[in-house]
Structure formats: C-alpha cells, structure tokens
Amino acid sequence: MSSEPARECSFFISILRDKQLADGEPHTAEAWEWLDQELFARFGGYTIAPGLYRGCDTDPHTQQRVDDESYKFIVAVSPEALERLRDLLRQACVEFAQKCIYLNIASQVEFIEATSHESNGSV
Amino acid sequence: MNPTGVYSDLRGRTYHLCELDDAERTLLQEFVQYANDHPDWGEYGNFRMAKIGEFYAARGLDRRQTIATPLWRISQDIGSRLLVAAGHARAPDYRSDLDHLIRENFRTRREFCDATGISEDMLSHVLAGRKHLAIDTLSQALERIGYRLQITPRP
Numbered sequence: 001m002s003s004e005p006a007r008e009c010s011f012f013i014s015i016l017r018d019k020q021l022a023d024g025e026p027h028t029a030e031a032w033e034w035l036d037q038e039l040f041a042r043f044g045g046y047t048i049a050p051g052l053y054r055g056c057d058t059d060p061h062t063q064q065r066v067d068d069e070s071y072k073f074i075v076a077v078s079p080e081a082l083e084r085l086r087d088l089l090r091q092a093c094v095e096f097a098q099k100c101i102y103l104n105i106a107s108q109v110e111f112i113e114a115t116s117h118e119s120n121g122s123v
Numbered sequence: 124m125n126p127t128g129v130y131s132d133l134r135g136r137t138y139h140l141c142e143l144d145d146a147e148r149t150l151l152q153e154f155v156q157y158a159n160d161h162p163d164w165g166e167y168g169n170f171r172m173a174k175i176g177e178f179y180a181a182r183g184l185d186r187r188q189t190i191a192t193p194l195w196r197i198s199q200d201i202g203s204r205l206l207v208a209a210g211h212a213r214a215p216d217y218r219s220d221l222d223h224l225i226r227e228n229f230r231t232r233r234e235f236c237d238a239t240g241i242s243e244d245m246l247s248h249v250l251a252g253r254k255h256l257a258i259d260t261l262s263q264a265l266e267r268i269g270y271r272l273q274i275t276p277r278p
Contacts, residue, residue: 015211023252028219029133029203029212036168036199037190044186045172048165052211071165071211097251 004079007106011089012053012070013096020061022097031095038088039075046075060099077105090114132200133207134215134223135275138193147194150178154198164205171198217261217272222250224270239264 013035016024039046049072056067077085082105089101093114100111130138140148153174158167175198179189189195206212229235236243241256241264248254256264262272 017252021251025252026211026213028215029200029207030215030219030223032206032212033199033203036202037195040172040176041186041190045176047172048168050163050165 006076006078007082008074009077009082009085009103009105010049010072010074011101011103011112012055012072013092013101014068014070014098015052016068017097018099020059021099027096034095035073035092038091039073042084042088043075043077043081046073048073086110086112130197130200132196133203134220136196138197143194146178147192150174151194151197154201158201158205162205162208164202164209164211167205168202171202217256218249218252228268235268238268240267 015026017027018024052069053072054067054069056065058064059066075085086103089103089112091114093099093101093112094116098114100113103110103112128140130140132138140151143151154167154171157170161167161170175189175195176186179192179195184192203212207214225232225235229238232246233243235241236246241260245254245256249256258272265271
C-alpha cells in the first residue's frame with residue numbers, strides 16, 4: 001500500500017468516433033459500457049462531470065481544426081496505479097476510435113495514444 | 124417496470140426480474156425512478172455508481188463479481204438508453220454484435236478472419252463503420268463458425 005495520496009485524474013472522451021480512423025458517428029452504447037465497467041473494476045469507481053465539454057484542437061496528422069464534444073471523467077488513482085490508467089486509456093483510444101486522449105494527472109497533462117488501432121483492445 | 128417481469132436490454136438479452144432478490148429489485152426501482160427524473164447520463168451514472176458499488180460491497184462481492192451481476196447489467200443498460208435517447212451513442216447493431224462475438228470467441232481478429240473467410244481489411248472497415256458487409260457474405264461467414272443471422276424485435 002502506497003503512503004502517497006491518490007492523484008486526481010481526469011480525461012475526456014469525445015462523443016464521436018474520429019472521422020479518419022472511423023466514421024465520425026457516435027460510439028455504440030457498448031463502448032461506454034466497457035469504459036464504465038473497466039473504471040469500476042480497476043479503480044473502484046469514477047465521477048462523470050456534468051454535461052458535455054466543447055473543445056477544439058488541431059489534428060496532429062491533418063493539421064486541421066477539430067471541434068468536438070466530450071464527456072469528462074474523474075478518477076482517483078494511487079501513484080502506483082497510474083500506469084494502469086494509461087493502459088486503460090490506450091485501450092480506450094481503440095474502443096472509441098480516437099487518435100489520442102487528453103489525460104490530466106494532478107494538473108500535469110498527457111496525451112495518450114493507442115499502441116495500435118487494429119489490436120482491438122483485449123482481442 | 125413489472126418487478127416479476129422480464130427486462131430486455133438494448134442488445135435483446137433478457138433478464139428475469141424474479142431472479143433478483145427483494146433488495147436488488149428495490150434498488151432497481153430506485154435506478155429506474157432516478158433515470159426518469161434525471162435523464163442526464165452523467166448524473167444518472169454518478170448516482171448508480173455510488174449506490175451499486177456500496178450495495179454489493181456490503182454483500183462481500185468484489186468488483187469483478189459486481190459487474191457480473193444482472194443488476195449491474197440492467198442498471199448499466201438503463202444508462203445506455205439515456206445516452207442513445209440524447210443522441211450521444213447509437214444502439215447496438217450487427218457491427219457491435221460482430222465485435223462482441225469476436226471478443227468472446229476468438230483471441231484475435233485474424234483468428235476470426237481465418238475461420239470465417241472475411242478479409243482482415245474488410246473486417247477493419249466494417250467495425251470502424253466505414254463499410255458494410257453484404258447479407259449473404261455475413262451469413263456465409265457466420266455459418267462457418269456456427270452462427271446465423273436472426274431478425275428480432277427492437278428492444
């Protein structure tokens with residue numbers, strides 16, 4: 001058991017699949033269910049910030065502006081479990097067809113990318 | 124919701140509510156009522172997460188056991204319906220069923236493709252929503268692994 005306190009982590013998941021990786025349409029309900037149960041199973045729970053977050057970013061591949069709406073998830077993670085959260089988000093990049101996921105760990109921002117978009121998570 | 128009836132989820136899976144005990148049925152009623160009063164998916168999700176985690180922890184179930192309970196799945200499906208109703212998710216279709224089948228029965232997509240004759244490239248396009256499989260192609264592929272297409276009522 002770590003003596004260090006848990007870190008507040010938050011990340012955003014766009015409500016739409018990436019237009020280049022996929023079809024730009026909403027995710028299946030199953031993808032959200034997968035995230036729900038993995039966050040519970042691995043970290044014991046999470047909080048969804050109210051409403052949707054609008055944002056815009058630059059696609060690293062096309063250099064074009066991308067506007068999206070996202071849900072924000074907040075989860076408390078012990079320092080030794082942070083890598084497990086990154087692993088989960090790498091998998092989430094595939095599940096949600098995202099090029100990367102914005103992750104904030106106690107005010108330190110990281111962009112998590114999938115290892116491979118063809119690996120299909122646990123498959 | 125009829126407490127002794129059958130709950131049918133978005134994928135058409137059915138749950139016999141008579142198999143829940145009294146406390147589980149009471150909690151389910153709370154979830155249904157909360158979802159009716161608070162149709163925001165996040166709000167419902169936060170309410171559900173706090174309640175269901177505490178409920179099964181008190182019964183000595185660990186997290187993996189909790190997510191395998193019918194009440195977890197039903198309450199999760201209630202949330203999914205809120206997402207679909209808000210237009211923030213789409214209801215499952217044949218592609219998500221196919222994805223689910225692969226995950227449950229094959230170690231890799233390639234293994235599935237070898238067994239069905241569908242090319243990996245085509246499967247990748249289909250699961251990403253970029254292409255569709257023709258019905259006869261899908262039927263023949265499923266036949267090879269012991270499955271078939273079926274038309275079912277919309278949940």
